[in-house]
Each structure stands twice: as C-alpha cells, then as structure tokens.
Amino acid sequence: MSESVQQEYPLFPLGSVLFPGGRLALRIFERRYLDLIRDCMRQQSSFGIVLLAPGESEVDHPGQQAPQLSAMGCEARVVDWDQLPDGLLGITVEGGRRFQVLASRRADSGLHLGEVQWCEEVEDIPLPADCASMESLLRQLTSHPHVERLGLSAEVNGAGELVNRLAQLLPLPASDTYPLLAIDSPLDRLDALHDLLEQFES
Template structure:
C-alpha cells in the first residue's frame, strides 16, 4: 500500500492521457509545489457526483474505487493569474481508504497496479490510430503538445478515451477494464456510435 494525495475531479484521467488543470485552492497549490519539489505525483480520482464537498461528507468525498496516478509535465501562469498545469496519467490504482488531512487535502491509501506493459498495435486496431492522428491535427489539441507512441496499443486507446467527448462515467468504466482487448472492443463500439450520430 502507498499513501498519496488525491485530486478529486468531475473528469476521469486515464493512463497516458493528458489533462490541463487550473489550480487556485491553497491546499492544491501546496500539493503541486510539493510534487514539483520532490519529483512525485498525485492521484486523480473521479467524483461520482456533486463537488468534492457536496458529493460526500466533509471527510469522505464520493469518489470512485480506482483512479490514475498523475505526473506534472508542464506548468505556467495563466492570463487569469491562476496556476495552470498539464498532467499525464501513469499507472492505475485501487483505493483502500480515503480521508481529509488538517489542511483540507484529500489523502488515500492505494494499491498501485504498476506500469502497463507496452502492447504492439495490430492491423485490426489501425482504425484507432487514424482517428487519433485526426484528433491531433485540431488546433486545440496541437496546443497540448502530446507525445504519443503509436506503436503502443494501450497508449493509442487511452489517448483516444481521454480526448474524445465521452461521458465521464464511461471514461471511468473504461479505465477499470482488465484487458487491452476488452478495452479496445468497447472503444470501437463507442466510436461507431459517435460516427453514427455524426453521419
């Protein structure tokens, strides 16, 4: 078991996925400063409902059973004066216990799954690569400066999940899938639904 600080969000973060965040609460400014000083990361967990406080009690926000360890890849002061950071998802974890420390920061004991072993792309999955390369050409996504290994099927699938406008509850369910094949089958179904809606 490992103890880590948590950042509960209404959005789900998946391994290899990139996400920009605005940091303004003091407890999270302190958390980010500590992570950058020590070279560590923090856990991102999906809030099932409401805000961090209203979604649960003062001590136990209503978060998912699992999440993704995040690493800060970039930071900057935004035009509005707030701290902007970009995080990238790393390994998944299962949550054993959640509490709020005296500063108000949410902390947790978690079981890390370990890094995903890279999996080669197969010809039947190349359609996912085509969709992701198309997304990368959009100006908004180009500004994120993504670094994607297109030979790793996990990385292609999870970047698609992070970038596409799926409901966050769906992203959370996809994050929990046990095998790459199961993940890609479900992702393919969702992509067909999107193309059907647009067609």
C-alpha cells in the same frame, strides 16, 4: 503490507478522467492544491487523479461532506506549468500508473489522502490490423490546437496505448470512459472502446 500499497497518497478529485500517457490541463486556485502542486514539484513526486461521483463539486465548500470518489485512479505528474492571464496557476499533468483506492480520508487542510494499491500492468500488444480507423481518429484529435498545446502525440505503439490516448481525447462523458481505466487486458480495453464508439455512432 504489500509493496504495491501506498498510504497517505494525495488525491485530486476531478470531473475528468486521467489515463496513463494522457495529459490534462488544470487551473489551480484552492490553497490545498496549490500546496500539493508546490510540494510535488519540489520533491518531484506525484499525486493521484480520481473521478468524482456525478453531481459532486470539484471545489470545496465550508461544511460540505467529503465527496464520493471513484474506486480507480491514475497517477499524475506535473510536466509543465505557467501563470495564467487570470493570475491562477496553470499546470499540465501526464498520467502514469493506475491504482485502486482502498480507503480515503480528508485531512484538516481539505486535501484527500488515500490508501492506494498500484495495479500490475499487463504487457501491451501490437496494434491489430483493423485499428486503422481508430488510428486515423487519433490523428484528427491530436491535430486540434488545444491538444497540440498539451503536447500529446498521435504515435502509439500498442493497443492499450491507443485506447488510453483516445479515451483521454474523445469528447465523451467521463462516466462513459472511466470504466476503461479498470480494464487490465489491452485487447479487452480495445474491444470496450470499440463498443463505446459504436454506441455513440448509432
């Protein structure tokens, strides 16, 4: 089997998309995910965040069928944690490698486990000269108090990184930003984001 394929990789279905280099704040309260986060922190390991199909619930209910998961996901590593005022565990995760879900199953604990293939990343390209407006938009987004708490920087070194950061922060439906996760070429990803922004501005 290819070294790029990993078996029994823990998956965390969400109604949000995590992008490489992006960050998400999560509230953890289900036992299956509390155990997962504990194990990841002890072993310094990661888990995968995958997008739920529209209408699917993030919370497991008795007798509920396994939800439909997206074909692409992103590795998540815990970079911060705290006990929230409501007593729940709050964590901040940062996105790492992208992966494709080849197959998945739900364990007896309710945790989703996947056979995933890690994506071969294309080398990023320098920021094109016409990205000034996107860079300005990123600076505006990262100045928001909520984003400041996540610790995300407005400094990016390439086109792919710029797209990932904007896609993580823009207040757009996850179903609209998710396709960007599957685009390998940084330049193609930049063009796709530009088209998406134009669509919402029109």
